[in-house]
Amino acid sequence: MKKLTLIFALFLTVLNANAQESPYQKAMKKEIAKLIETDSLPVLQQSANAFARICELNPKEWQPYYYHALAYTYQGVNNALTADKKDEALAKAEEIAQKADGVSPNNSEIVALQGFITMAKVSVDPSGRGQSLSGQVMQTFGKALALNDKNPRALILLAQMEYGMAKFFGSGTEKACGSAKQSLAIFAGQDQAALIADLQPTWGRNLAEKMVKGCQ
Amino acid sequence: MKTYLLILTLLTASLASAQTLISGKVADQKGGPVPGVNIYIKGTYDGTSSDAAGNFSFSTDESGKQLLNVQALGFKPQEISVECIGQPVNLQVSLAESINLLTAVTITAGAMEASDEKKSVVLKPIDIVTTSGAMGDITAALLTLPGTSTVGNDGRLFVRGGDASETVIYIDGMQVGNAFGSTASNVPTRTRFSPNLFKGSFFSTGGYSAEYGQALSSALALNTLDLPLRNQGDVSVMSLGGGYTQTLVGKQNALTASGNYYNLAPYQSLVKQNFDWEKSPSSWDTEISLRQKWGNATEGKSGFLKAYFHTEGSNMAIWQKIPGDNGRGDRVELNNRYSYGNLSFKHLGNKGWFYYGGLAFSHNRDALKLNLDPILQITQLVHSKAVAVKDFSPQFSLKNGLEWYVKSYSEALVDESLKRNYTDQQVNHFIEATYYFSNRLIMVAGLRTGHSSLAKETWVTPRFSVAYKLNNQGQFSFAAGKFKQLPEEKMRIHQTDLKNAAATHYILNYFIVNNNRTFRAESFYKIYDNLVTYKGPATDPQNLAQNGSGFARGIDFFYRDRKTVKNTDFWITYSFVDSKRSYANFDAKVQPSFAPKHNGSVVIKHFVSALKSQVGTSWSWNSGYTYHNPNLPGEMQGKTKAYSDMSISWSYLPRPNIILHAACSNVLGRSNVFGYRYASQPDEAGAFASLPVGQGARRFAFIGLFITLSKDKNANQLNNL
Numbered sequence: 005m006k007k008l009t010l011i012f013a014l015f016l017t018v019l020n021a022n023a024q025e026s027p028y029q030k031a032m033k034k035e036i037a038k039l040i041e042t043d044s045l046p047v048l049q050q051s052a053n054a055f056a057r058i059c060e061l062n063p064k065e066w067q068p069y070y071y072h073a074l075a076y077t078y079q080g081v082n083n084a085l086t087a088d089k090k091d092e093a094l095a096k097a098e099e100i101a102q103k104a105d106g107v108s109p110n111n112s113e114i115v116a117l118q119g120f121i122t123m124a125k126v127s128v129d130p131s132g133r134g135q136s137l138s139g140q141v142m143q144t145f146g147k148a149l150a151l152n153d154k155n156p157r158a159l160i161l162l163a164q165m166e167y168g169m170a171k172f173f174g175s176g177t178e179k180a181c182g183s184a185k186q187s188l189a190i191f192a193g194q195d196q197a198a199l200i201a202d203l204q205p206t207w208g209r210n211l212a213e214k215m216v217k218g219c220q
Numbered sequence: 221m222k223t224y225l226l227i228l229t230l231l232t233a234s235l236a237s238a239q240t241l242i243s244g245k246v247a248d249q250k251g252g253p254v255p256g257v258n259i260y261i262k263g264t265y266d267g268t269s270s271d272a273a274g275n276f277s278f279s280t281d282e283s284g285k286q287l288l289n290v291q292a293l294g295f296k297p298q299e300i301s302v303e304c305i306g307q308p309v310n311l312q313v314s315l316a317e318s319i320n321l322l323t324a325v326t327i328t329a330g331a332m333e334a335s336d337e338k339k340s341v342v343l344k345p346i347d348i349v350t351t352s353g354a355m356g357d358i359t360a361a362l363l364t365l366p367g368t369s370t371v372g373n374d375g376r377l378f379v380r381g382g383d384a385s386e387t388v389i390y391i392d393g394m395q396v397g398n399a400f401g402s403t404a405s406n407v408p409t410r411t412r413f414s415p416n417l418f419k420g421s422f423f424s425t426g427g428y429s430a431e432y433g434q435a436l437s438s439a440l441a442l443n444t445l446d447l448p449l450r451n452q453g454d455v456s457v458m459s460l461g462g463g464y465t466q467t468l469v470g471k472q473n474a475l476t477a478s479g480n481y482y483n484l485a486p487y488q489s490l491v492k493q494n495f496d497w498e499k500s501p502s503s504w505d506t507e508i509s510l511r512q513k514w515g516n517a518t519e520g521k522s523g524f525l526k527a528y529f530h531t532e533g534s535n536m537a538i539w540q541k542i543p544g545d546n547g548r549g550d551r552v553e554l555n556n557r558y559s560y561g562n563l564s565f566k567h568l569g570n571k572g573w574f575y576y577g578g579l580a581f582s583h584n585r586d587a588l589k590l591n592l593d594p595i596l597q598i599t600q601l602v603h604s605k606a607v608a609v610k611d612f613s614p615q616f617s618l619k620n621g622l623e624w625y626v627k628s629y630s631e632a633l634v635d636e637s638l639k640r641n642y643t644d645q646q647v648n649h650f651i652e653a654t655y656y657f658s659n660r661l662i663m664v665a666g667l668r669t670g671h672s673s674l675a676k677e678t679w680v681t682p683r684f685s686v687a688y689k690l691n692n693q694g695q696f697s698f699a700a701g702k703f704k705q706l707p708e709e710k711m712r713i714h715q716t717d718l719k720n721a722a723a724t725h726y727i728l729n730y731f732i733v734n735n736n737r738t739f740r741a742e743s744f745y746k747i748y749d750n751l752v753t754y755k756g757p758a759t760d761p762q763n764l765a766q767n768g769s770g771f772a773r774g775i776d777f778f779y780r781d782r783k784t785v786k787n788t789d790f791w792i793t794y795s796f797v798d799s800k801r802s803y804a805n806f807d808a809k810v811q812p813s814f815a816p817k818h819n820g821s822v823v824i825k826h827f828v829s830a831l832k833s834q835v836g837t838s839w840s841w842n843s844g845y846t847y848h849n850p851n852l853p854g855e856m857q858g859k860t861k862a863y864s865d866m867s868i869s870w871s872y873l874p875r876p877n878i879i880l881h882a883a884c885s886n887v888l889g890r891s892n893v894f895g896y897r898y899a900s901q902p903d904e905a906g907a908f909a910s911l912p913v914g915q916g917a918r919r920f921a922f923i924g925l926f927i928t929l930s931k932d933k934n935a936n937q938l939n940n941l
Contacts, residue, residue, distance in 0.1 A: 046269075053257075087735075092320070096293065143449050
């Protein structure tokens with residue numbers, strides 16, 4: 005009888021542990037929430053550090069690398085930094101995104117992030133790098149969409165590039181605005197809570213909302 | 221009792237493991253706070269980041285001996301052993317900076333780099349095509365940089381008092397023989413290779429690495445594109461001809477093939493020419509390039525193989541007046557066939573090893589007809605190279621390379637069945653050590669050793685450079701070195717045991733790039749020794765010896781600004797060269813004709829969004845060329861009036877995939893004179909008659925339409941750059 009209670013008790017604890025979040029999930033959720041809400045440089049660096057710690061313990065997961073790279077990318081588009089510092093952050097982002105790609109090849113989200121990083125590199129020096137890198141940016145977003153045509157982040161970032169090009173050549177912005185609307189529709193149709201629970205990327209909705217508003 | 225003790229220890233242990241507070245401060249080696257440092261216990265989620273004052277504090281449930289990791293961008297990571305027993309731990313951590321290649325000092329003495337990514341660049345690759353007056357010629361664009369002199373009747377690169385043969389050109393590290401098109405004397409030439417092939421270049425006006433040899437003055441290293449972006453076809457329709465390029469891209473490989481045809485006859489029939497053409501220059505070229513990638517850089521081993529083959533042919537016939545003679549003069553007919561092949565590889569290995577090298581050959585055949593005498597000249601070059609680089613630490617790397625050259629030349633008077641030729645084999649070894657003392661101070665030292673089978677000479681040339689970065693981002697660099705070069709083939713064929721000529725360079729450079737503004741100042745001193753001297757005309761040299769010597773010294777400035785004026789990018793250069801040498805058939809030290817004292821250029825590019833256009837202008841100027849006037853006593857006493865050329869260009873992008881480009885050189889219509897030619901014999905009055913060496917036409921106008929066909933409608937030919 006005593007033995008049976010013990011087994012039962014053990015079984016319960018196991019069940020309990022399963023229902024509960026692992027320290028990995030707990031840490032990830034906390035840090036992801038922190039990252040996508042901030043635009044303060046010190047917080048972004050804290051976030052990058054936190055993801056670096058998580059990466060070290062979970063080298064087989066792609067999400068920690070993904071967010072680690074994202075934390076550096078956000079630094080690389082922060083205008084409080086000098087061009088040199090931006091480049092330094094983006095070089096780091098690129099290196100970590102490569103690692104994410106190594107863990108999870110042909111992942112639409114990682115490819116879109118790589119496009120975002122290159123886009124950020126262009127914005128550090130648009131006149132010097134635009135000609136050589138903007139083609140690569142467009143192509144990378146194209147690849148992300150080929151892997152998953154419902155990736156709202158790839159769509160909105162591509163829409164931003166298309167918008168800039170259309171403005172430059174004085175052609176219509178319909179295509180760019182169409183992509184933005186499509187992106188927003190996908191964001192709206194997503195089960196945010198499920199994605200968060202699954203540690204999947206959710207950022208970018210405000211970009212789509214802003215652009216759709218601007219298109220009207 | 222024992223049990224109680226056990227419980228007590230267990231209790232304290234569990235209490236201890238419950239919480240240990242770790243706090244402290246992180247500083248750099250000068251004691252300044254380092255914010256944003258990642259501090260954590262290895263193998264756990266327990267950790268934090270330092271704040272703006274470098275302070276940190278966190279608690280952990282871990283117990284016993286733990287390793288604390290301290291990491292920050294730009295610093296060497298540290299591991300500190302801590303004892304977690306529930307007692308607060310306070311640490312003062314001092315981080316040592318690590319070498320950050322992105323922001324660390326670089327050697328800029330003598331070097332001008334064109335690259336998209338790197339910091340200390342002077343040009344972007346795109347600047348080469350968009351510099352007006354360059355007409356898509358790489359060399360012409362480089363002539364707007366400091367340290368160069370425009371020699372309008374030649375078209376090649378003249379650097380700091382050196383002649384054109386003193387510059388050696390490399391593609392992907394492999395030497396190119398006859399990189400410029402063959403031409404008749406005083407008819408300017410162009411580089412054979414399209415600027416669209418290259419993603420960047422490294423142009424050195426002196427003091428360069430031990431990796432480059434057999435060049436007294438300058439090295440130009442061009443790097444071809446890696447993988448193109450997409451499948452595309454590029455059509456070009458120009459006033460001078462047209463061409464087509466097809467690019468096919470796979471996952472790890474790519475193939476590009478192109479063909480072009482140019483003919484100046486229609487243009488020259490419309491626009492009055494000063495030169496007396498019987499047959500306007502026409503040419504064709506085709507090229508194929510293959511790229512193959514392997515491995516994955518993140519997993520350690522990866523590499524790149526590039527194969528490139530270029531072949532072309534050209535024809536021209538021109539009449540050149542003889543001073544003192546009223547006739548049409550000498551008829552020069554030239555038929556050129558040229559091929560260049562290059563196979564190069566790069567491989568990134570494990571444990572800091574990096575390998576590169578390749579094999580290249582050049583074959584140039586000039587079938588000349590001087591009036592009725594056919595002459596056949598064949599120049600061949602084989603270059604092979606293998607280099608291993610080992611990074612022993614972020615501070616220290618060592619490069620070791622071995623090269624083997626076969627250089628041959630033959631010339632024949634076809635009708636008389638007279639022929640002479642030579643073949644020279646050269647073995648070279650170079651070793652170069654790079655050491656970063658810190659992010660501010662770098663030192664590079666190298667040694668290049670060579671042996672020529674024909675000259676029966678072995679030589680050792682040391683090179684050294686050092687650079688120091690100041691607080692304000694500016695930096696000083698100094699370079700010095702010895703350089704050797706065997707005389708030109710047209711001299712060696714007369715006397716095959718000629719030895720190396722020598723040059724010694726000293727260069728002091730200041731360079732600063734800040735906020736889209738670049739300033740560069742450089743002073744140099746170059747000493748020449750063992751230059752070839754002879755008696756009589758260059759075509760038939762007598763008493764060949766190597767008694768010549770000389771010097772070139774001066775200073776040059778470069779300022780580029782992309783910020784001050786909106787949508788405008790401009791650069792200004794000024795170079796002062798004081799050069800004298802005793803060489804060729806001159807008895808005394810003279811200022812060579814190719815070394816004008818004062819040289820300047822201004823390049824302006826302005827983008828007009830409303831017109832979807834880039835308009836540009838460039839102006840280049842020098843204080844005049846020296847020439848030898850046999851009617852006066854002494855040597856090289858004459859000097860032409862100043863040279864000046866202002867060019868304009870306009871590029872219009874009506875749609876993303878279409879570029880319309882129009883350009884005109886010398887819009888002000890100035891008659892530039894590059895020197896004078898004199899009769900070989902005096903006339904009855906005892907004077908030598910003369911003729912000016914001038915421009916082929918007053919102006920040169922160009923119009924071209926470039927269309928890119930691809931699935932991506934936004935691609936254009938500039939994307940290749």
